[in-house]
Amino acid sequence: MTDAILVLNAGSSSLKFSVFLDRCGGVPQLALRGQIEGILTRPFFCARDASGTIIAERALGAAAPSGHEGAAGFLLDWLEPQLGGQRLAVAGHRVVHGGIEFSAPVRVNAAVLDALERLVPLAPLHQPHNLAAIRAVAARAPELAQVACFDTAFHTTQQPLAQAFALPRKLSAAGIRRYGFHGLSYEYIAQMLPSVDARAASGRTVVAHLGNGASMCALAAGKSAASTMGFTALDGLPMGTRCGAIDPGVLLYLLDHHGMDARGLERLLYHESGLLGVSGVSSDMRALLASDDPHAADAVDLFVYRVVRELGSLAAALGGLDALVFTAGIGENTPSIRARVCRAAAWLGIELDERANAGGGPRISRPGSRVSAWVLPTNEERMIALHARAVLEAASGTARAGAIAS
Numbered sequence: 001m002t003d004a005i006l007v008l009n010a011g012s013s014s015l016k017f018s019v020f021l022d023r024c025g026g027v028p029q030l031a032l033r034g035q036i037e038g039i040l041t042r043p044f045f046c047a048r049d050a051s052g053t054i055i056a057e058r059a060l061g062a063a064a065p066s067g068h069e070g071a072a073g074f075l076l077d078w079l080e081p082q083l084g085g086q087r088l089a090v091a092g093h094r095v096v097h098g099g100i101e102f103s104a105p106v107r108v109n110a111a112v113l114d115a116l117e118r119l120v121p122l123a124p125l126h127q128p129h130n131l132a133a134i135r136a137v138a139a140r141a142p143e144l145a146q147v148a149c150f151d152t153a154f155h156t157t158q159q160p161l162a163q164a165f166a167l168p169r170k171l172s173a174a175g176i177r178r179y180g181f182h183g184l185s186y187e188y189i190a191q192m193l194p195s196v197d198a199r200a201a202s203g204r205t206v207v208a209h210l211g212n213g214a215s216m217c218a219l220a221a222g223k224s225a226a227s228t229m230g231f232t233a234l235d236g237l238p239m240g241t242r243c244g245a246i247d248p249g250v251l252l253y254l255l256d257h258h259g260m261d262a263r264g265l266e267r268l269l270y271h272e273s274g275l276l277g278v279s280g281v282s283s284d285m286r287a288l289l290a291s292d293d294p295h296a297a298d299a300v301d302l303f304v305y306r307v308v309r310e311l312g313s314l315a316a317a318l319g320g321l322d323a324l325v326f327t328a329g330i331g332e333n334t335p336s337i338r339a340r341v342c343r344a345a346a347w348l349g350i351e352l353d354e355r356a357n358a359g360g361g362p363r364i365s366r367p368g369s370r371v372s373a374w375v376l377p378t379n380e381e382r383m384i385a386l387h388a389r390a391v392l393e394a395a396s397g398t399a400r401a402g403a404i405a406s
């Protein structure tokens with residue numbers, strides 16, 4: 001029998017899903033994907049097949065009660081006839097923060113859920129909604145195995161020095177350290193590298209996950225060595241609405257002289273800063289590039305500057321650079337940003353192939369370039385599907401090694 005793997009990525013008002021079919025332990029193949037948006041207000045459902053064709057689309061209204069539980073219930077009911085007798089074996093969830101305790105995907109039980117709840121203050125934009133989806137599925141299908149896959153787990157290979165803040169040791173012992181995020185994306189790229197660039201796979205590569213949430217990661221032979229995000233997903237690059245790296249003295253100043261409290265700082269740093277804050281126009285890079293507002297140009301300039309500066313920092317952490325990989329929404333779809341980064345990083349040995357870059361790659365550096373540059377689509381959903389299957393099989397004593405190449 002072919003098993004189906006459900007992958008869920010829950011946001012504050014949305015529930016994104018993918019369904020993969022697992023035939024005899026091969027690479028899980030995408031069958032369906034879609035989302036329910038506006039789950040707290042006016043839920044709207046859209047599903048596509050593997051080719052991207054819309055197969056269902058409608059406002060749910062009273063068909064799905066508001067909230068993640070209602071959305072999960074509707075989705076599971078809708079999926080049953082779509083699976084055509086195929087068994088739904090497991091649900092894999094993206095969970096942003098695994099803290100110190102969770103360095104690998106784990107099957108969810110009550111104790112795991114309680115431990116993850118304690119990490120909510122470290123990822124307030126994401127963790128509560130990730131956990132809400134897990135609870136929703138458990139309420140609707142308590143017999144279905146669920147696996148939590150963490151964005152922090154990939155970075156546990158970093159040396160303690162790369163994870164440390166210069167704080168009193170008692171605070172470090174309490175878990176205040178650099179965790180890093182977007183790990184599922186970086187893990188997928190790391191597993192894809194051997195099929196596209198053996199030198200990059202075994203050497204020193206920086207991956208730029210550039211999207212509404214943005215970060216960069218230094219890979220040493222495919223393992224995380226350093227990353228731009230730290231204790232929370234606020235650090236590093238400026239993002240759609242998040243500030244990125246900031247002098248902590250600024251926060252003390254805002255508390256003392258601008259009448260802000262902790263919640264006001266949270267709104268500022270998570271929701272009102274980044275590209276949106278600098279531009280005053282939009283958090284969307286596409287809108288900024290299309291705008292003639294000089295503040296939009298300032299936001300783009302700052303974003304590129306920070307990417308280039310962090311690239312130099314990560315190359316230093318690796319002791320050199322063999323390859324640069326662009327991925328995620330901006331990284332995969334915005335040639336002008338890639339070109340500006342590569343041109344500014346020519347001193348590292350990157351020679352941009354303008355035509356290849358305009359065409360989307362995958363290789364966008366010239367054949368003789370000392371440092372290669374690539375555009376590789378990420379696939380966090382497939383990574384979650386692979387992890388969910390592996391955890392389930394390990395629990396049943398029938399674990400199989402799974403290749404990632406499609």
